[in-house]
Amino acid sequence: MKNKLYIVGLGPGGLRHMTLETYKLIKNSANLYLRTEKHPAAEELASEGVKFNAFDYLYERCESFEDVYKNIATEVVSMCEKHEETVYAVPGHPCFAEKSVEILLEMLDNKQDKVEVNLLPALSFLDSMAASLKVDPIYGLFVVDALTIRSKNFNTHSGIIITQVYDKFIASELKLFLMENLYPQDKEVFLVHKAGLKEEKIEKIKLYELDRSDDINYLTSLFIPPEKAKNPKTLEVLLETMEKLRSEDGCPWDREQTFLTLRKYIIEEAYEVVDAIEREDIEDICEELGDLLLQVVFVSQIAKEEFLFDMGDVVQSINSKLINRHPHVFGSESNDEFSMKVWERIKREEKGYENVSEQMDNIPKSFPAYLRAEKAQKKAAITGFDWKNPIEALTKVIEEAEELKEALFENDKLKVDEESGDLIFAVINVLRLANVDFRQSLENATDKFIRRYKHIEKKVSETGKAMNELELDDLEFYWIDAKEEGF
Template sequence: MKEKLSKLIVNMEVNMGKITVVGLGPGDVSSLTLGAIEIIGNGNKVFLRTEKHPTVEYLDQKGIEYNSYDYAYEIEASFEKVYEHITQDLVTKSQKHGHITYCVPGHPLVAEKTVAMLISLEKQGKIELEIVPGLSFIEPIILAVGHDPINGLKVIDGLNIKEISVDINIDCIITQVYDKMRASEVKLALAEIYGDEHEIYVISSAGIKKDEEIVKIPLYELDRVDNIGYLTSIYVPRVKDKSIYDIYDLIRIMEKLRGEEGCPWDAEQTHVSLREYIIEEAYEVVDAINNEDMDALADELGDLLLQVVFQSQIGKEEGYFNFWDVTTNICKKLIYRHPHVFLDKTADNVYEALKNWNDMKAEEKNIKTYTERLKDIPKSLPSLMRSYKVQQRAADVGFDWEHVNGAIEKLHEELNEVIQEIENNNKENLELEIGDLIFAIVNVSRFLNINPENAINKTIEKFVERFEFIETESKKMGKNLKEMSLEDMDFMWEKAKIHKNKKNDKK
């Protein structure tokens, strides 16, 4: 917004005009303040953001001349452009006439972006601004639904419903729901959070006695309401039955579990004692993904998130960091490491995006050498994964084979060295040579874009499945596995492979 305002400032003349902003109230003429009536009738030029407001009828009755900016909504491509147009024109008109009156619905400081832009210009000394308050749309809505806002109330612009966080633990008022298309967008955004059956209020012409309408409906019916227009707002009551929870609930639950009247086990945990659970939960998430079990994935992601909140609560108690430090750090990191999204760098493909990420990460951590990049890979990672990442970073600087054939030749070389150490019965070197062999296998996997961790896990699953087949078949034959010969088991193993292939063919 600063850049847009600066463009407006460049176009301004040196002479500074005065703008008096008047709030027209929510709609009913009786809501007009005496101050508003006096200012509107003082003879200055009057400009309206919109004529689509019931109090304009009062101006007509009193013979007060005015100009409306409704035309701006027709000629500009977006609401942001509309607000810029109105603001710039008001500044120009104030310079021309010296002192003008600008009337807006409701209260000038509630959901009025043009007023916010004018206030920014005033702070820069570009205009003189006076604000005459009016009754906002909030008061008549509260009166209409009969809810006390003491437990919290959030006002949300329906035009930016996807960009503003909805809080399920307090009541919300959503404005700018002026047609069915906007109502449909709001419905879809809210349904993801509250569910289709959550009851809401649709209030039209709040505070205007002869026109006010209030309907209480389930959320899924929102875009089926006929009487939706410029004076329509949505009142969304907070979730009382706790059928759904959000991150704030999770944080409060963890605080209670760690509190004096909480759980003894939770209370005695430390960063160190929880390490194994973080690893365990991460692998359970991976299992759910591998099994393509979306219900399990949602459940396991919750368990993993719990570990983040758990560690954050301990950090807070010890005075080192809290959950908001965690979210702030990751948001800053994402923005910083995506200059092709948030700054002027470009990334036309996945490789360039990844390169930007790694370059920004190295700069962020003050990593100056390529060796430091290799050392930055955590030693606590599973060995196959760490090998893969080390090789990948070495390849980024050209330390790599030109073709997979080179990696395969290296694999044969390492295998021969293992065989040689076995023949020489040299146990001292055998461990190192087997490590080299595994490292070479990882290198071949990397060339073929195959994750070695996934590959070995699939092999393990295949082995277990075939072994289960052998044991099941041996029981059918009345034999004990321990009593079967290796030849018999090998025969059954080959039979298990055929059985698996037949199952796959049926699929």
């Protein structure tokens, strides 16, 4: 015969909020466990002579709330296995913002043949909050724990109830997070203390005053009314803006755009992001990233209109890809086992490639030529088809330079084109093996050339002559001077 576990809610306040079924069960229980005795109902039960055990000692012993709840669940499971009937009581409703019950049910999932679990309904703190604030949840209500708020996504157009605002430190951290990310500092909010009790108190305050209340206690929650204006920091608002621009009464230019017409803007914006990063201009980086994001949203909106995909599909695709390609983070592999070969194998499996040649064929031809060459070389290297080091690869550069020289002497245009491509490809091989960024290296060389040329122009102008009036040997003299000057 199975042992029985009753998981019950004490309600949001005293015994008057407890259901009759729960009250009778508790009064007759020989094995009653409370998550905490810091609850009005617990005090009244004790005054009636009801004997119970509470887990408050774990809050002092454990390092985190997660550990507290896991330890509570472990203890309750142990009691269930020892006794025919056990009652575990929690504040409010057992299924509303009650992590210990969630963990307990997970632990008991594989013990269904030994323990029968009965969940009894109860009034939750949300019932009291809704009544006290005169708020109907049907219009949207988001409930979140103050201790885990940073990991949540918010819709500020719904009312938000934040629980566990039990001291001024938590209130201060909460205030800063909300002001930095979601609301103006003068947003009107409500601190609700002891909802549903005779001592209930509601404070109507500005958000920046949140941690100044002297009434904050373990029965304090925060209610934030829905925002009328939309939060411009959300992706949702950007998507709505783009949808409006593409609508019948939107912008004619935006409505004319297609996948193909947006190509050049995507490339331009990507280059501008890189430029801002290299200039270390933080404001420009932020602005240019926004311009690049606009192109992603633009293409996604066009695709949505043509029933191809939408922004949600784009986000889902990259999120799934990141998780799949990092088994050492999200899976069972360790960091030591992960390598670029594993990375390439995962990518190959995702795309259904049978060999490396197919991967090479699918390197976009829209890439800059140097980047396409480098990627092809890297894919070949995974199979072992590669030079051992950059010194060995340099011999190929010398060989290709000689072949280009011959083609130039022969004045064979087709051969010059071919051999010059081979030479550049060989140079990229050397730089790849030497871990040198081809693009950055060429950028640096170009910048150096421009600096030295400016120096030459300045020196020539000081002589009163024009550049084209001097012989190349004279200009070479100024070039050497520029090098010696450190330009």
